[in-house]
Amino acid sequence: MSFKLDTPIDMHLHLREGKLLKDVLQWSAEQFAAGVIMPNLVPPVDNMDRLRKYRKEILENLKEKQFTPLMTLFLRHYSYRELEEAKGEIFSIKLYPKGITTNSEKGVSSIEEFYPVFEIMEELEIPLSVHGETNGFVLDREREFAPIYIQLAERFPKLKIIMEHISTKELAELVRDYPNLYATVTLHHLLFTLDDLAGGRLNPHFFCKPILKTPVDRAVLQRLVREGHPRVMFGSDSAPHILRDKLKGAAGVFSAPVALPLLAHFFDGDWKGLQRFISDNARRNFNLQIPEKEVEILEIPWEVPHIVGEVIPLLAGERLRFRVRGIG
Ligand code: NCD
Ligand code: ZN
Secondary structure, eight states, rough: EEEEESOEEEEEEOSSHHHHHHHHHHHHHHSSOOOOOOOOOOOOOOOOOHHHHHHHHHTTTTTTTOOEEEEEEOOSSSHHHHHHGGGGGEEEEEEETTTTTOOEEEEEEGGGHHHHHHHHHHTTTTOOOOOOOOOOOOTTTTHHHHHHHHHHHHOOOOOEEEEETTHHHHHHHHHTTTTTTEEEHHHHHOOOOOHHHHSSSGGGGGGGGGGGOOOHHHHHHHHHTTTTTEEEOOOOOOOOOOHHHTTOOOOBBBOGGGHHHHHHHTTTOHHHHHHIIIHHHHHHHOOOOOOOOEEEEEEOOOOOOOOOBOOOOTTTTTTEEEEETTOO
């Protein structure tokens, strides 16, 4: 059995720089036609010079593979002129609350201070991608952020706001309430819970922000994705860290190698549903013009690599039911 996906897009992807980029890039470039590339490098991607150099580094490492990096800028106090210049070269601007996740030290402490930037973005039709967590108790951080999403959605009705990597029942419900709220869902929040991280032996390869949640949260997310909500899209949040950093507690799941095989398992025959989640919703919502690319999934068992460069992938060494043609 096999089926083809048309132009799969990863709406939330960390590719890093230098050697790490070289090691991990092919896994996304093989499986996806495009990816929204996160700007939380050190220093952050917060000017067009840095963004263009970073984009060039990605393109140079593609080695003929067809993959479109959709670039993002790290939120700061941009002027109208800066955003006018950036508009044609970026997909969105990313808001990180200060200190909430990997490389977010330059993030935002007061959302209101950025209202003037959101006004410009609304006018120029630049979407806002948001890591929606407070600095409260780790399991409550995302639901505590819901009022901020509501405040933004109501105050800037024409601004497209993407709630990144939603992991709770509350946000899965909130996306239905405002036409300018969108959501990305990761593989790991869709398939796993806190038990996979800490229920038995501690497994740091499941540790990420936002942290994995309860079976109830997962069930609500699964329902939202299965029903094919038009504003819900796949964003892996694949976030590689070398093993040494991972063992020091770095947050991030490297899921790029297993993205399509596990999604095929989840949708199990509902290939139209998978197509919507992996591409159609994103292309329609954001009018993405990406060169078409066909990716074939085969129902042939595949063993996940034990290590990619110096990074351990999600489900390393396990046998999966599906594989992507051309990989392994
Ligand atoms: C991401 C990373 O490592 O860059 N980590 C994570 O746990 N998801 C950052 C992020 O998206 O929060
Ligand atoms: Zn991320």
